[in-house]
Each structure stands twice: as C-alpha cells, then as structure tokens.
Amino acid sequence: MELFTNQILAGISTGAIYACMALALVMIYQAIDHLNFAQGEMAMFSTFISWQLMQWGVPYWVAFVITLAFSFIAGIAIERILFKPLAKAPILTNVAGFIALYSIINSCAGLIWDFTIKQYPTPFGSSPFLGSQLISTHQAGMIGITLLMLLGLFYFFRYTRIGLAMRAAASVPESARLVGINTSWMIALGWGMAAAIGSVAGMMIAPVVFLEPNMMLGVLIYGFAAAVLGGLTSPFGAVIGGFLVGTFENLVGTYIPGVGNELKLPIALALIITVLVVKPAGLFGRPIVKRV
Amino acid sequence: MSAAEEIVAEGQAVEAVPKRAMTLGTGTSLVLLAVLLLVPLLVKNFIIFQMTMLLIYGIAVLALNILTGGSGQFSLGQSAFYAIGAYTSAILMEHFDVNYALTLPIAGILCFAVGFLFGQPALRLSGVYLALATFALATAMPQLLKLGFFEKWTGGVQGLVVTKPEAPEAVQSMLTWFQLKMSQDMWLYYFTLVVTVAIYISSVNLLRSRSGRAFMAIRDNEIAASAMGVDVALYKTLAFGVSAGITGVAGGLGAIAVQFVAPDSYTITLAIALFLGMVVGGVGWLPGSIVGSAFIIFVPNLAESISKGLSGAVFGVLLFLVIFLVPHGARQVAMVSQQLIAKLKQR
Numbered sequence: 001m002e003l004f005t006n007q008i009l010a011g012i013s014t015g016a017i018y019a020c021m022a023l024a025l026v027m028i029y030q031a032i033d034h035l036n037f038a039q040g041e042m043a044m045f046s047t048f049i050s051w052q053l054m055q056w057g058v059p060y061w062v063a064f065v066i067t068l069a070f071s072f073i074a075g076i077a078i079e080r081i082l083f084k085p086l087a088k089a090p091i092l093t094n095v096a097g098f099i100a101l102y103s104i105i106n107s108c109a110g111l112i113w114d115f116t117i118k119q120y121p122t123p124f125g126s127s128p129f130l131g132s133q134l135i136s137t138h139q140a141g142m143i144g145i146t147l148l149m150l151l152g153l154f155y156f157f158r159y160t161r162i163g164l165a166m167r168a169a170a171s172v173p174e175s176a177r178l179v180g181i182n183t184s185w186m187i188a189l190g191w192g193m194a195a196a197i198g199s200v201a202g203m204m205i206a207p208v209v210f211l212e213p214n215m216m217l218g219v220l221i222y223g224f225a226a227a228v229l230g231g232l233t234s235p236f237g238a239v240i241g242g243f244l245v246g247t248f249e250n251l252v253g254t255y256i257p258g259v260g261n262e263l264k265l266p267i268a269l270a271l272i273i274t275v276l277v278v279k280p281a282g283l284f285g286r287p288i289v290k291r292v
Numbered sequence: 293m294s295a296a297e298e299i300v301a302e303g304q305a306v307e308a309v310p311k312r313a314m315t316l317g318t319g320t321s322l323v324l325l326a327v328l329l330l331v332p333l334l335v336k337n338f339i340i341f342q343m344t345m346l347l348i349y350g351i352a353v354l355a356l357n358i359l360t361g362g363s364g365q366f367s368l369g370q371s372a373f374y375a376i377g378a379y380t381s382a383i384l385m386e387h388f389d390v391n392y393a394l395t396l397p398i399a400g401i402l403c404f405a406v407g408f409l410f411g412q413p414a415l416r417l418s419g420v421y422l423a424l425a426t427f428a429l430a431t432a433m434p435q436l437l438k439l440g441f442f443e444k445w446t447g448g449v450q451g452l453v454v455t456k457p458e459a460p461e462a463v464q465s466m467l468t469w470f471q472l473k474m475s476q477d478m479w480l481y482y483f484t485l486v487v488t489v490a491i492y493i494s495s496v497n498l499l500r501s502r503s504g505r506a507f508m509a510i511r512d513n514e515i516a517a518s519a520m521g522v523d524v525a526l527y528k529t530l531a532f533g534v535s536a537g538i539t540g541v542a543g544g545l546g547a548i549a550v551q552f553v554a555p556d557s558y559t560i561t562l563a564i565a566l567f568l569g570m571v572v573g574g575v576g577w578l579p580g581s582i583v584g585s586a587f588i589i590f591v592p593n594l595a596e597s598i599s600k601g602l603s604g605a606v607f608g609v610l611l612f613l614v615i616f617l618v619p620h621g622a623r624q625v626a627m628v629s630q631q632l633i634a635k636l637k638q639r
Contacts, residue, residue, distance in 0.1 A: 035420050037427070082612065092360065093615055095368075095423055096571045099564055100611035107604025217560075221431055224424055269432040273425055277413040280421070 007250045013139035015246020017208060019146045020201030021216075021223030022230065022238035023153070024194050029232045030170050031190020032083075034094055035224070038101040039198055040216030042078075045105050046071040046199030047206045048113050051120060060123050064203065068196050075195025079188045087187075109213040120206035142204045149197060150239050157235075166190060218265065222249075225268045229275050231285020241283065245271065324579075325489070332481050340477045341549070342589065347481075347488045348545045349585035353569040354495060354578060355538035361576025362499055363531035364511030365414070369426030370566045372433040373403045373536040375558035377543025379437065382452045382553045383445050392457045392548050396487065399544035400537045407536020411529035430563040437555035451554025454547055456480070484545055491538055495578060498534070507531050572614055574623030583622035 024043065028036045036042075046067050053063035082101065086094055124141030157163040168176040169186035177183050202216070209215050222245055230241025245268075252267060275282060328347075332340045356370050380399040384390040390398075410429070414422055438449055446452065458464075459479035467474055498504050506527045509517035518524045547553045565588040573584025595606035618624045 033420075035424055085616065089615075089619065091420060092366065092571070092575060093619060095366065095420070096568065096611060096615055099568065100608040100615070102608075103564075103604045103611075104608035107602055107606075107608070110604070111602055217431070221428055224428070228424070265428075265435050266432040269425075269428040272428045273413050276417055276421060276425055280416060 003254070007254050008247055009135055011247030011250035012243050013135045013143065013246070014250065015226075015243035016139060016143040016146050017201075017205050017219060017242075018222045018226040018245050019239040019242025020142070020149075020204055021198070021219050022226035022242045023146070023149060023235055024198035024201055025223055025227045026230075026232060026235050026238040027153075027197055028190060028194035029227070030235075031166065031187050031194065033170070034091070034098075035232075036194070037095070037098040037220075038105060039194065040220035040223070041102050041105040041109075042071070042075070042195050043198035043202035043205075044213060044216045045109050046074075046195070047120070047202035047211060048109055050199075050203055051118065051206075051211055052113070054121065060121060064123075067199050067203065071195040071199035072192040075192040076188045078195075079191035083191070084184065084188070087184075106213055113213070115213055118211040120203075120211045122207040138207055145200065145204055146239060146242075149200060150235060153197075153235050162189070221265060221268045225271045225275075227282075228272050229282055231282025234282070234284040237282055237284030321579075328485060332478055337475055337477045340475075340481050344477070344481045344484050344549050345546070346582065346585050346589055347484045348542050348549060349566070349569065349588060350582040351488055351491055351542035351545070352539050352566050353573060353584045353588075354492065354581040355535045355542065356566055356570045357573070357576065357578060357581055358495055358499070358507075358538070359531050359535035360570060361578075362504065362511065363507035363528060365528060365531060366420075366423040367426040367532075367535070368423050368560070368563050368567055369410075369429035369433075370535075370539050371430045371558045371560065371563035372426075373407055373539040374543035374546065374562060374566075375433050375437060375553075375555075376406055377403050377540030378547035378553045378558065379446060379452075379543075380540070381544030382454050382547045385454055385548075386452055387445060393483070396541050396544045400541040403540025403543070404533045404537030407539075408529050408533035410536070411532030414532060415525055415528055427560070427563075430560045434555040434559055437558070446555075449555065451552060451557075454551045454553065456551050457483075457548065480549055484549070487541065487545065491541065492578065495538070499578075503527065503530065568611060571611070572621050574621030574626075577621070577623035577626075579626075580622040 021040065021043070024039055025035060028034070028039060049070055050063045050067040053066060054060065058066070078101070083094070083097060086097055122138040122141070124137045157167055165176070165181045166186045166189060168179070169181050169183040170190075173183045176186075205219060206215070209219065223242070226241040226245045227238045228241070229244060230237030230239070232238075248271070249267060328343075332343060335343075352370060352374055355373075356367060359365055359367055377399040380402050381392070381395040384395040384398060385392055414425060417425055437446055442448075456476050457480065458476060459467075459474045463479070464474065499507070506517070506522045509520065509522050510524055510527055514524060550557075569581070569584030569588045571584070572587040573580030573582070591610060592603055592607060595603040595610070598606055614621065620627075
C-alpha cells in the first residue's frame, strides 16, 4: 500500500510537467482550433532565452518575467507574420506550417546554444518536500505554479471583458465580429498567451529533464495525451488530464512487468488512441456537434 | 455566410482536386519514363543509388498522396508503416532466406493489414486529431522496434544487415552477349523502377475506379458522400490500408537498397519528410510525388551546403516559401508552365 501511495505522489509530480504543457496546448486549441505541433519547440526556445539571461547575471525572477513578456510578443509576432495569411487555407497547409516552424526553431536553438545538455536552476530548491523523498520542493512548486496558472486563466476567461471576447471569437466568430470584437486580434492574443504559458511550462520542466533543444519531444507527446484525455476544450480538464497521465504512467511502470522507460512513448500512444476512440471529447470537454 | 456555406468551409481538410488534374498526359509520362530508363546508363553508381532512393521515397510519398489527396485523411505516421515494411523484408531475407522480390508483396500485405486495423480507430478522428494519433504512432514506433521481446528477429538497437541482391543469372548472361556488365546498383535501380511504374499505374487506376471516386467523395464532403450511399467507414479504412501497404513495399525496397535496417532510421523525422514531400509535390497530384521525393532527398543536402548548423532552419524556411508562394506545390508550377507554353505556341 505504501508503494502505491508513493507511486501516486510521484505520478502527480511528473504529471505537473504534462499539465503545464497541456495547458499551453489547450490555450492554442481554444484560440485557433488547431493543435500546434511547434508548441514544445516554442517553449524550449523561451527557456533558452531565460537561461541566457541568467548566464548574463540577471536574477531568476527578473529573467522569468522578461521571458514571459518575450514569449508573449514572439507568439503574437509569429501569428501575425506567418499564420494570419494561412487562416483561410486548408488544415493541411496549417499542419505543414507548424512543422516548418518546428524545424526552424529547433535548428536555430541548436545553432545558438548547441546540443549539449545544460543544467537549469530552480527557484524552489530541490530538497525533499515536507520530509517526503518522492516529491521535491521544486516539484511541489511546479504543481503550485500550474494550479496558479489555471486559476489565473479561469479568472481571465470568466471575469474579464477581453477573456469573454476571446471565448466569443473562438466559439462563434461570425456573431463575435458582428458585436464588434476584433476576432483576428483575439487569435493573435491566443497565440501570445499560449506561448507565454508554454514558456512557464518550459522553465518549470527544464530543471527536471535538463535543457537541450530536443527536450520537449517526449513532453509534447505526453502533453498531447493529457490534453486529449482532459478534453481539448477545457483548461481545467487539461490540468487534471496531466496529473492523471503522470499517475497512470507511474502505476503502469510499477505494476505491469516488462514496461520500463523504453515503452514510455507507446504508452502515450495507446492512451491517446484509446481516449480518442472511447471518448473523443475527453473527460471534461464539450462534445462537438456538427450541423448538417 | 449561410449555414450551408459554413459547413463546406469547415469540412474541408484538403483542397478538392479534380480527378483529371491528378495525373500527367500520356506523352509527358512516356518522356519522363524514357529519362528514368536512360539516365542510369550514363552516371556513376552513387548517383544511381540516389535515384533508387528517389524512386523509393517517391512510392512512399505517392502512398501518402492516395490517403490525403485521395480520401482527405492525414497521416504523420507513414514512417511506422515504412518501418514495418522494411523490417518484414529484412527479417524474411535474413532469417528465412526468402527471395528479395518475394518479400515485397508480403511486406505490402502485412502493412495493408496493419494499416487497415489502425484505420479502424482512426475512423472516428478527423483532421488535426488524426494527425495527432498518427504522430504518436510514428514517435512510438522506434521504441517498439527496440523491444527486447522482438530482439531475436529485429536485432534490437543494432538493427539488421541486409545483403544486396545480384542481377539474376539470366539477365547477366544475356548482357554478356552484348559485352555489357550490370552492377548491383543498376540492377536494383531497374528493379525499383519496374515496381514504381507498376504501383503508379495501379494507383492511377485505383483513383479512377469506383473506389477512387468514393475516396474523393469522402474527401470533398463526408456527409454528402454517406448520403449518396458510400460506405464511409469501409472506404476510409481501405484508403488507410492501401496507403500503408504501398508504403510497406517502399519500406521493403528501402531496406534492400540501403542494406541495413535499424529502429532509429524510422523516426518521426522520416514521417515528417514524407509529409513535406507530399505538400511540396502538390496534394492530390500523383506525379508530384517524385518532385516531392526529390525535395526531401536533395534539399537537406543543399541546406547543409548553405549552412551546416542551420539546415533545419533552411528546410523550414523553404517549406514556408512553398506554402506561401505555390500553395499547390509542384502541380501549380506544372500548370503555370503548361499555360505559358500554350501561350508561346499561339504567338
């Protein structure tokens, strides 16, 4: 029994990583109705920016804020320059665009900071949290930050005018335009926010998986799994999905023999496909109704 | 915008390509074939090898094109089927001493079955969700191949070495009459060419057949297609199966040509490359597959020669250029040049 609770705790702390990433993915999905395959790379690039700032002697939290602002602006810029012209294009073209972006960012990061693995500092320290060996203060801090972001997003979408406008623009663009919402800029704002959330995720994940240009691939797949499990339309669901996926991964690794680290990605694959087949809207998402 | 218009605009995942615009005219095809037949006689072995790879990737891109351009479904997971085909050929040749030519249909049939089965859950997914599920499949594949469980057959991380086939005795003795010699590379090239032409012709015929029309009906409007009596579930999985099967044959040929299979040659990078090849070649335009395949074979080299560290970036930028300037890929270039030629003739 102790093993079980320990594994759950460990699962929740890895789950926080996936929850962070899933939150960013859901954010962009809400805004543009597409899954951004380059989201992980954008987060990775932001994390490198903050690392570079810290190398230059900027204190952690200052670097954190600068990175957040940079990612927000960069997200908006990417949307304005590259993806706004593609808004009317078929989905296929958009997917190709995401892949191109992925390859550009990955290669640039590799060129600027090269592919060696780097240590990344944590603001929370890495001593055991409340005397537990399984969960460090960093992981506790990460869970805290994730929940804080979720709360912030909830407040933003629920109680601010601009949040309401974004929701309107995403769900019924035609009517939103009629009541005077600039839907095009709402999409850009969605990109900016997704990039900013992604950068937080990157900065939280980097101390755990270490900083390098390819650090996000595995996390991105698990983030997808989490977002799909929780429902792509629900930020709350994404976070819960992240924790569930983390716990699931740990429990399967402990209790099913022969499933080690080498089966990490196939598990995520199986999970994604099962959810998509059994309950395509996810646990907390709203089902998409098509009109004939 | 009326409700009807809205649905059409939403349902479109891939642009509708009319059936006639999918192929080349007979004359152009024959000229192209003649070029493909004659060039190897004049160039070095390494270039022949590259041309073989060009054809092999061409087949793989063509397979994706049938799936996406034909039935409107995405796949970022073609590398998984390519890997299964490659491993099937390699294992049959090395462990069971099956003739290399016979391994290809087996690889094709096996991949058809796997693709058909994968198509079942994929049925319920569309657009981006399907891209996502297949993306996960492609990332998971190398890890599955490395599993200790299969290691006896697959060779685990080490992979398998495949022997390169010689030209058959009959062909060799016939050539000695003319005092010619055929290298292994050249034989493999012509063998691949025959397979490619066969696959190309059958694909064209498939798309012109009843099944092909059903694919296109589903691509253009799924709801309308089912209302017209098209069995959407069957044809969607069938498209997946056919595409996977052809990719499997390409994978088998690839294993024979490269003489080596290993899990890490079939990562998501390969799947992405095939996808890009399709976009560059023009979605739904079958001859474009060879252009797309040339793009994915030669452009990375070109990009590396421009800047070593930035090859990924150069690749991405080129892709953006294609998306923005020629969104229909090579098809658009071909159409425009055709019109220009027609104009020049009139003068």
